[in-house]
Amino acid sequence: MFEKSTWIRLPRNVVVGHGVRSAVVDVVDDLHLQGRPLLVTSPTPRAVAADPVAADFRDVGVDPAIVTVEAATFDAVETVIETAETEEVSYLVGIGGGKAIDIAKMASDHLDMGFLSVPTAASHDGIVSNRGSVPDGDTRHSVAAEPPLAVVADTEILADAPWELTTAGCADIISNYTAVMDWRLAKRLKDVEYSEYAAALAEMTAEILVDNADMVRPGLEESAWVVTKALMSSGVAMSIADSSRPASGAEHLFSHKLDRLAPDAALHGHQVGVGSIMTAYLHGGDRGVWRDIRDALSSIDAPTTAGELGIDDGTVIEALTTCHEIRDRYTILGDGMNERAAREVARKTGVVG
Numbered sequence: 001m002f003e004k005s006t007w008i009r010l011p012r013n014v015v016v017g018h019g020v021r022s023a024v025v026d027v028v029d030d031l032h033l034q035g036r037p038l039l040v041t042s043p044t045p046r047a048v049a050a051d052p053v054a055a056d057f058r059d060v061g062v063d064p065a066i067v068t069v070e071a072a073t074f075d076a077v078e079t080v081i082e083t084a085e086t087e088e089v090s091y092l093v094g095i096g097g098g099k100a101i102d103i104a105k106m107a108s109d110h111l112d113m114g115f116l117s118v119p120t121a122a123s124h125d126g127i128v129s130n131r132g133s134v135p136d137g138d139t140r141h142s143v144a145a146e147p148p149l150a151v152v153a154d155t156e157i158l159a160d161a162p163w164e165l166t167t168a169g170c171a172d173i174i175s176n177y178t179a180v181m182d183w184r185l186a187k188r189l190k191d192v193e194y195s196e197y198a199a200a201l202a203e204m205t206a207e208i209l210v211d212n213a214d215m216v217r218p219g220l221e222e223s224a225w226v227v228t229k230a231l232m233s234s235g236v237a238m239s240i241a242d243s244s245r246p247a248s249g250a251e252h253l254f255s256h257k258l259d260r261l262a263p264d265a266a267l268h269g270h271q272v273g274v275g276s277i278m279t280a281y282l283h284g285g286d287r288g289v290w291r292d293i294r295d296a297l298s299s300i301d302a303p304t305t306a307g308e309l310g311i312d313d314g315t316v317i318e319a320l321t322t323c324h325e326i327r328d329r330y331t332i333l334g335d336g337m338n339e340r341a342a343r344e345v346a347r348k349t350g351v352v353g
C-alpha cells in the first residue's frame, strides 16, 4: 500500500524588484489580512525600511505597532510575542537581516499568526524558508518555524546595503554544493530522508549563481536581483525538503560552532563559505571541487581564509574538530576530525597559514 504524503508550505506572494517596498500594503490586501500589523525590525533596517513601511501603512489608514530587537535571542522572541499581545496585532512583518526575520518567524510560529518577510539585505537564504534560527541554550542551528505568507524584496534597498552582506548571501548559496554532497552521503550511509527535487534545486541554484558571478558587483541593483532570486530558490529547496539539509551540511556545523567560539566575528554566509572550501576538500581530496568553490567565493569578494574572516587559526581548528557535535546530522565529518587531520585540511586549502 502507498502511504507516503507530503505537505509543502511556501509563500503565496513573492514580490521582488525596484521600489517594491511600497507594495507591502498591497500584498497585505491581496492576502486579505485584517487588523494591525506588528513590524519586527532591528536598528539600521528600521531607518532603511521599517519606518517607510510604517508610513505606507498609515497612508492607508492602518496604525502599525513597531518593535526593534537587537539580537537573535529567545528574550527578543519573547519581547515580540508580548508586544504582539499587548498591541493586539493580527499579523507580523519581519523587516531586516536574517536575525530580525528569524525572530519574526519564531514569534509568529508561537503566536499562530501569519507573517511577511521583508529583507533589507541579500545576506542569507532564510528569507523564504520555513526554518527559524534563534540560539536556544547550546543549540544554534535552525528549527522548523512558520514560513512567510509573502516575501517583499526591494532590490533598491538590497543594493544599497553594505556590499559584504550581499557577498555573504552569495557564499550561503555557494555552500549548497557541499550541503548537498553531505546530504547524499548521509542518504547512502544512514538512509536519511532525502529529496532529489530539493537537492537538485539547491545545487542548480548554486550553479546559476556561480555562472552569473560576473553580474554580482558592488553598487549594481542587478546583483541584488540575481542574488535574491538565488536566496529565494534555496529557501524553497529547504521548504520542499522540510529540512535545512539542501542548504546546510558540515560547512554550516562549522559556522554554528564559530558563532559560539567567536560570536559576531564574521557574517553567517562568510563562515559557511570558508567551511565549504574545507568540507569540499574532505569530500573530493585534492582533485575535488574545493578550488572551484574557493575561486567562486573569491570572485565575489567573499572571504576564503581564517584571516579574512577575522578569526584566528586555532579557533578554526577547534571548530573543525568539535562541530560534528552541534546536531544530529550526519556529514563528511562523521564522528569528528582529529586535530592533525583538521590542521591538514585547513592548511592544504589555504584557510589557515
Ligand SMILES: NC(=O)C1=CN([C@@H]2O[C@H](COP(=O)(O)OP(=O)(O)OC[C@H]3O[C@@H](n4cnc5c(N)ncnc54)[C@H](O)[C@@H]3O)[C@@H](O)[C@H]2O)C=CC1
Pocket: 042, 043, 044, 045, 048, 072, 096, 097, 098, 099, 100, 102, 120, 121, 123, 124, 125, 126, 127, 129, 130, 131, 132, 133, 142, 157, 158, 160, 161, 162, 165, 168, 172, 244, 267, 268, 269
Ligand atoms: N532561517 C533560515 O533558514 C536561515 C537563517 N539564517 C540565519 O540568519 C542569520 C544571518 O543573517 P545576516 O543577515 O547575515 O545577519 P544579521 O541579521 O545579523 O544582519 C547583519 C547586519 O546587517 C545589518 N543590516 C541589515 N540590512 C541592512 C541594510 N540594508 N543596511 C545596513 N545594515 C543592514 C543588520 O542590522 C545587522 O547588523 C544567522 O543567524 C543565520 O543563522 C541563515 C540562513 C538560513
Ligand SMILES: O=C(CO)COP(=O)(O)O
Pocket: 125, 126, 131, 133, 140, 141, 142, 143, 172, 244, 247, 248, 252, 253
Ligand atoms: O543557514 C541555513 C541554510 O543556509 C540554515 O541551516 P541550519 O539549519 O544549519 O541553521
Ligand SMILES: [Zn+2]
Pocket: 124, 125, 172, 247, 248, 252, 268, 269, 272
Ligand atoms: Zn546558511
